Amino acid sequence: xxxxxxxxxxxxxxxxxxxxxxxxxxxxxxxxxxxxxxxxxxxxxxxxxxxxxxxxxxxxxxxxxxxxxxxxxxxxxxxxxxxxxxxxxxxxxxxxxxxxxxxxxxxxxxxxxxxxxxxxxxxxxxxxxxxxxxxxxxxxxxxxxxxxxxxxxxxxxxxxxxxxxxxxxxxxxxxxxxxxxxxxxxxxxxxxxxxxxxxxxxxxxxxxxxxxxxxxxxxxxxxxxxxxxxxxxxxxxxxxxxxxxxxxxxxxxxxxxxxxxxxxxxxxxxxxxxxxxxxxxxxxxxxxxxxxxxxxxxxxxxxxxxxxxxxxxxxxxxxxxxxxxxxxxxxxxxxxxxxxxxxxxxxxxxxxxxxxxxxxxxxxxxxxxxxxxxxxxxxxxxxxxxxxxxxxxxxxxxxxxxxxxxxxxxxxxxxxxxxxxxxxxxxxxxxxxxxxxxxxxxxxxxxxxxxxxxxxxxxxxxxxxxxxxxxxxxxxxxxxxxxxxxxx
Numbered sequence: 001x002x003x004x005x006x007x008x009x010x011x012x013x014x015x016x017x018x019x020x021x022x023x024x025x026x027x028x029x030x031x032x033x034x035x036x037x038x039x040x041x042x043x044x045x046x047x048x049x050x051x052x053x054x055x056x057x058x059x060x061x062x063x064x065x066x067x068x069x070x071x072x073x074x075x076x077x078x079x080x081x082x083x084x085x086x087x088x089x090x091x092x093x094x095x096x097x098x099x100x101x102x103x104x105x106x107x108x109x110x111x112x113x114x115x116x117x118x119x120x121x122x123x124x125x126x127x128x129x130x131x132x133x134x135x136x137x138x139x140x141x142x143x144x145x146x147x148x149x150x151x152x153x154x155x156x157x158x159x160x161x162x163x164x165x166x167x168x169x170x171x172x173x174x175x176x177x178x179x180x181x182x183x184x185x186x187x188x189x190x191x192x193x194x195x196x197x198x199x200x201x202x203x204x205x206x207x208x209x210x211x212x213x214x215x216x217x218x219x220x221x222x223x224x225x226x227x228x229x230x231x232x233x234x235x236x237x238x239x240x241x242x243x244x245x246x247x248x249x250x251x252x253x254x255x256x257x258x259x260x261x262x263x264x265x266x267x268x269x270x271x272x273x274x275x276x277x278x279x280x281x282x283x284x285x286x287x288x289x290x291x292x293x294x295x296x297x298x299x300x301x302x303x304x305x306x307x308x309x310x311x312x313x314x315x316x317x318x319x320x321x322x323x324x325x326x327x328x329x330x331x332x333x334x335x336x337x338x339x340x341x342x343x344x345x346x347x348x349x350x351x352x353x354x355x356x357x358x359x360x361x362x363x364x365x366x367x368x369x370x371x372x373x374x375x376x377x378x379x380x381x382x383x384x385x386x387x388x389x390x391x392x393x394x395x396x397x398x399x400x401x402x403x404x405x406x407x408x409x410x411x412x413x414x415x416x417x418x419x420x421x422x423x424x425x426x427x428x429x430x431x432x433x434x435x436x437x438x439x440x441x442x443x444x445x446x447x448x449x450x451x452x453x454x455x456x457x458x459x460x461x462x463x464x465x466x467x468x469x470x471x472x473x474x475x476x477x478x479x480x481x482x483x484x485x486x487x488x
Contacts, residue, residue: 008288008327009304010040010066011387014380014447018476019046022378026443026483027052031375032350036364036434037410041067043378044357048342053350054357055374057364059409061402062287062393068359069284072344074277076335082278083285083328086268087321094260095223103218105264108257109319111196111215115204118217123318125195125299129158130178131188138186143169144177151187158194159313175313199322222256226263229398233309233391235406235416241391242415243308250398253294253311261320262286262293266399277344281335285327287396293320307387309395363408365429369437377434378445384423384455385412420455424462431466435486444468444484456480 023046027033033047038056040063047054048071058064092105106120113119132152140148143166150165151157159178166174181187196215197208209215230251233244247253254262269282295311297303297318305312345355351373360367382389388411390404397404410426412418434444446463450456460482464470468484475481 019043027376034374062396069280093225110217113202120199122199128313224260224263228263231398246311288327289324
């Protein structure tokens with residue numbers, strides 16, 4: 001299993017030790033454990049680690065990719081050969097000044113050192129800066145007026161410099177005021193690089209450079225010659241995502257040169273003639289590369305720190321090829337050290353003891369598992385409204401060219417007209433399917449990350465209506481855990 005150490009984020013992961021306690025208590029070695037809201041596969045991994053067989057189900061292609069690749073793994077030798085082919089790319093076609101030209105791949109992310117020598121960058125730090133649109137006094141008062149006049153007086157000021165002028169105010173209040181001024185066209189928000197760190201030291205000995213001008217060897221704009229996603233952050237009917245903040249489409253979270261490099265890596269992955277499990281691991285490494293080479297990374301504090309499409313006012317963009325190599329190195333290290341090979345197969349293979357685990361990309365409210373074929377069920381249903389899993393997953397699934405079934409996502413989302421009643425209705429449908437597949441007298445554990453007692457009670461009562469009795473209710477940290485027993 002290649003799980004820990006792979007730098008990819010999935011929202012709402014539960015501690016594996018939390019699941020292990022319940023799996024030990026309510027199932028036996030060799031029995032089948034089902035997770036119908038499988039997510040990143042934590043509960044499936046726990047079950048396999050306790051010598052159970054397992055069935056994974058999730059409607060999210062990104063979640064299924066993470067679970068399948070991290071748990072199933074692949075041959076380290078075959079993966080290593082595939083990675084070498086991808087990293088051996090020397091040239092890359094790009095579109096620049098209305099023509100396609102082929103350039104050295106490393107040159108796309110290269111900058112000029114202070115000494116004048118070109119050198120490949122490891123990462124570049126960017127900051128936001130502001131300019132005033134009008135010289136006339138705006139029709140605003142209070143703090144917003146003060147901020148406007150500081151920007152107008154300075155002509156151009158970075159976000160960090162602006163914060164120093166208003167040290168007595170909370171930074172969130174400053175940010176809110178800036179957003180309002182931008183939205184009302186009183187100031188313009190732009191971005192610029194302020195520091196670049198080199199992949200290796202320059203001949204002159206320097207390892208980084210502070211920037212006062214565009215440092216790139218190949219100037220923008222660069223248009224990738226290969227395909228890349230441009231999906232808009234909207235539902236059908238052009239309704240914006242609930243978690244949309246700082247860009248309108250997937251490509252808006254990347255530098256143009258980052259997209260050129262990423263599209264090259266993705267094309268090479270897609271073109272490789274390799275086994276399915278090897279391709280899954282390559283895609284996992286690519287997904288880990290996406291977020292860490294995007295604009296959603298803070299210099300300190302990790303990647304994608306909040307559950308929305310948000311670009312920090314100071315962010316760092318890393319070289320995609322270097323990040324891809326780092327991700328594949330970590331996967332290879334884990335693969336080479338693993339002790340047990342997980343046998344993946346179909347559901348029937350798991351039932352007949354011919355496979356350890358089966359992965360299903362399916363709707364939990366419509367699953368068709370054999371009647372009374374499962375010994376134990378443990379699930380972590382999607383958060384009611386805290387995390388919009390499908391929205392956030394579009395960042396990745398757009399590259400997979402797989403549609404997200406927003407209509408059947410179990411979530412609370414006012415922009416999709418999904419309220420608590422909808423959530424409970426879908427939870428009931430999923431629980432009915434689970435009841436059908438679960439053996440008589442066996443157990444169904446539901447882990448909820450929810451503070452509202454009214455919502456918790458409603459979820460519990462909904463599950464009771466489909467033929468379960470309550471066995472236990474546990475409060476473990478931030479989680480409320482209900483375990484039910486199938487009646488009959």
